[in-house]
Amino acid sequence: MLTAEGCRQRRARLWAAFEEPPDWILLSEPRHLMYFANYSANPFIFRSQNASALLVLGPDETAVLVADNMLEKFAAQAHVSDVVAPTWYDGKGAAPERQAVLVEAALDTMQTRRGSRIGFDEAVPASVSLRLSETRPNLSATVVGPVARRLMRSKDADEIALLRRSMLAIEAGFAAAREHVHPGMTELQAYRVVQDAATGAAGEPVLVYGDLVSGPRTLEKGGPPSTRTIEAGDLFLLDYSVVIHGYRGDFANTWVIDSPATMRQREVAGVCLDAMAAAEALLKPDAPARSIDAAVRQVFERHGVLEHFLHHTGHGVGLGHPDPPYLTRDSRDALLAGDVLTIEPGLYIDDVGGMRFERNYLVTEDGFELLSHHQLGLDT
Amino acid sequence: MLTAEGCRQRRARLWAAFEEPPDWILLSEPRHLMYFANYSANPFIFRSQNASALLVLGPDETAVLVADNMLEKFAAQAHVSDVVAPTWYDGKGAAPERQAVLVEAALDTMQTRRGSRIGFDEAVPASVSLRLSETRPNLSATVVGPVARRLMRSKDADEIALLRRSMLAIEAGFAAAREHVHPGMTELQAYRVVQDAATGAAGEPVLVYGDLVSGPRTLEKGGPPSTRTIEAGDLFLLDYSVVIHGYRGDFANTWVIDSPATMRQREVAGVCLDAMAAAEALLKPDAPARSIDAAVRQVFERHGVLEHFLHHTGHGVGLGHPDPPYLTRDSRDALLAGDVLTIEPGLYIDDVGGMRFERNYLVTEDGFELLSHHQLGLDT
Numbered sequence: 001m002l003t004a005e006g007c008r009q010r011r012a013r014l015w016a017a018f019e020e021p022p023d024w025i026l027l028s029e030p031r032h033l034m035y036f037a038n039y040s041a042n043p044f045i046f047r048s049q050n051a052s053a054l055l056v057l058g059p060d061e062t063a064v065l066v067a068d069n070m071l072e073k074f075a076a077q078a079h080v081s082d083v084v085a086p087t088w089y090d091g092k093g094a095a096p097e098r099q100a101v102l103v104e105a106a107l108d109t110m111q112t113r114r115g116s117r118i119g120f121d122e123a124v125p126a127s128v129s130l131r132l133s134e135t136r137p138n139l140s141a142t143v144v145g146p147v148a149r150r151l152m153r154s155k156d157a158d159e160i161a162l163l164r165r166s167m168l169a170i171e172a173g174f175a176a177a178r179e180h181v182h183p184g185m186t187e188l189q190a191y192r193v194v195q196d197a198a199t200g201a202a203g204e205p206v207l208v209y210g211d212l213v214s215g216p217r218t219l220e221k222g223g224p225p226s227t228r229t230i231e232a233g234d235l236f237l238l239d240y241s242v243v244i245h246g247y248r249g250d251f252a253n254t255w256v257i258d259s260p261a262t263m264r265q266r267e268v269a270g271v272c273l274d275a276m277a278a279a280e281a282l283l284k285p286d287a288p289a290r291s292i293d294a295a296v297r298q299v300f301e302r303h304g305v306l307e308h309f310l311h312h313t314g315h316g317v318g319l320g321h322p323d324p325p326y327l328t329r330d331s332r333d334a335l336l337a338g339d340v341l342t343i344e345p346g347l348y349i350d351d352v353g354g355m356r357f358e359r360n361y362l363v364t365e366d367g368f369e370l371l372s373h374h375q376l377g378l379d380t
Numbered sequence: 381m382l383t384a385e386g387c388r389q390r391r392a393r394l395w396a397a398f399e400e401p402p403d404w405i406l407l408s409e410p411r412h413l414m415y416f417a418n419y420s421a422n423p424f425i426f427r428s429q430n431a432s433a434l435l436v437l438g439p440d441e442t443a444v445l446v447a448d449n450m451l452e453k454f455a456a457q458a459h460v461s462d463v464v465a466p467t468w469y470d471g472k473g474a475a476p477e478r479q480a481v482l483v484e485a486a487l488d489t490m491q492t493r494r495g496s497r498i499g500f501d502e503a504v505p506a507s508v509s510l511r512l513s514e515t516r517p518n519l520s521a522t523v524v525g526p527v528a529r530r531l532m533r534s535k536d537a538d539e540i541a542l543l544r545r546s547m548l549a550i551e552a553g554f555a556a557a558r559e560h561v562h563p564g565m566t567e568l569q570a571y572r573v574v575q576d577a578a579t580g581a582a583g584e585p586v587l588v589y590g591d592l593v594s595g596p597r598t599l600e601k602g603g604p605p606s607t608r609t610i611e612a613g614d615l616f617l618l619d620y621s622v623v624i625h626g627y628r629g630d631f632a633n634t635w636v637i638d639s640p641a642t643m644r645q646r647e648v649a650g651v652c653l654d655a656m657a658a659a660e661a662l663l664k665p666d667a668p669a670r671s672i673d674a675a676v677r678q679v680f681e682r683h684g685v686l687e688h689f690l691h692h693t694g695h696g697v698g699l700g701h702p703d704p705p706y707l708t709r710d711s712r713d714a715l716l717a718g719d720v721l722t723i724e725p726g727l728y729i730d731d732v733g734g735m736r737f738e739r740n741y742l743v744t745e746d747g748f749e750l751l752s753h754h755q756l757g758l759d760t
Binding site for chain 2: 200311
């Protein structure tokens, strides 16, 4: 969970980020509700299905959460100054359209709040924005997503704590997969091993999603688990996230199932790990993202395999996927202290197979901290 | 997956449902994208995180799906006349705000489409609705959610096929829980048993969510699995859904862990099952929803336990939760052929424990078809 003080500071930073601040800011994207208010409607609870909520922010530390009566357990954990909880369903009559209840309550909440300069995120219900524009003819609308997005780059301590929880769960899934994925299992069965271990380590139901491919499918770089049966000697590529209150680490490894790797596979993996080390060496504030990508490409080029590197070098990690900064050839991003990011060099070569290795990092004032601690490399 | 013909018919029904149809309809709620276009961004695939899409419908069978380049695998399965796929992230540069790309592409798509009467659902991005209202000064906006909601009551064959898939997965989870949930396990471990079996039966990663409570927690009616350790003689209440392409069955049972039920528990369970039978006997088109609720209450009243029935009798099942019709005391809903619904009588009595039993039904022209086939009752 994010802290009250963290949410308060993030809201203060949001207001400070505008040269001309709006009078009010309305937010409805799940990642914004979490980031600014610790509101997260867990998708694993019946009453949260098909629900959305809205946060009204004012520059005087006003933070009003509008969330219907079936969301009260989530609303109780939000760090806000006030909760508006209209009744959507009382179990005695019939429930109206759920979104309509949110819209009316949001408009009621705004009614006594004057001012025509309104900031929105794109998930604010269409009729909230339209009806505000009808009743405030001078409405000046600002889309706050890009501003929030910049703030969300540098992670706070409470965010890093949640990311660490996600990463511990991912590590547990990797350890279980190393131990239990064997020839004769389908990819889906392997996913179930990972999902089960990650859920256990998370200590609550969580979303476990990512790439799980084996054998020839590794040449496709990724994809969801299929019903393909894993064979001895297959490469097994696992790259996944565990979502805890919206936050998700994201790291990968590739290994050989129940067989030693070939000499050529070892060479290729070694080149990937050299590329990762070259990228890691550059991690510090102000480093151009493209220089990190370039470091990976230089290693691959030196070994004559650059054409087999089919994707980016990495990206930011947090409440979305893939988040900034983008570690790509032409990126104009530069690293910031507080960036949490991933570096994921991979090579996909016919007759060898596809492999990818990936770690997560926190950029610190003078370098980085390694956040992921799973076993890297082809050997089990 | 929903069929092309099913989607086409549903779009035709949507247009026919308006007395004065709008010129265009813009939809962005996930359940609408599935229902009208078979578009479903699987949350278990990396590239779908933090993504949304938009469907532009015209009365001439136009159905344009706007979904960024990272969503192409989902867009390829949509039953639409055209796909607009703006580049959000190409892996070579840095990605802009993802929602901004959708907004621009949606506005571009609308630019050549004249007409100022626009239907929206509430998930259409706020700036799409605002900017359309700026450029079309006579904009007349209709919220289409309530209209779509009525249509979604009567399920089509392709929807029922998806619901059956969900229910088979739920049944597999129940069978596994009956076999493997034992004293000494935590509720979370029991959830993992259910999640794993349901995932295996679904044949793909799926969302497994609901109530899982044991022992004294059954008196709370529900809640997510906790780290409480299950003991011999505990009541175990499981009520859950498996989401497959947005559709979810929802059924429950309660049993006693590793011990025979007490006489009083058997009596109470028998009353619940009698109440369920009384409700089932009324299932047919035009039946008032409140008469079904009343049938349950009458059985409880006759046995002097009505005060321990703490919730509704049931509700519709489909793309949301809880959906109409609402089987409650004051409901004005009446059943329709094609309704898929649940009946879930329960009693929560101190010194006895909480228990709930629940089945899913399809309302047919002359009665109902039972859709759920799990073992009901306290005995394992």
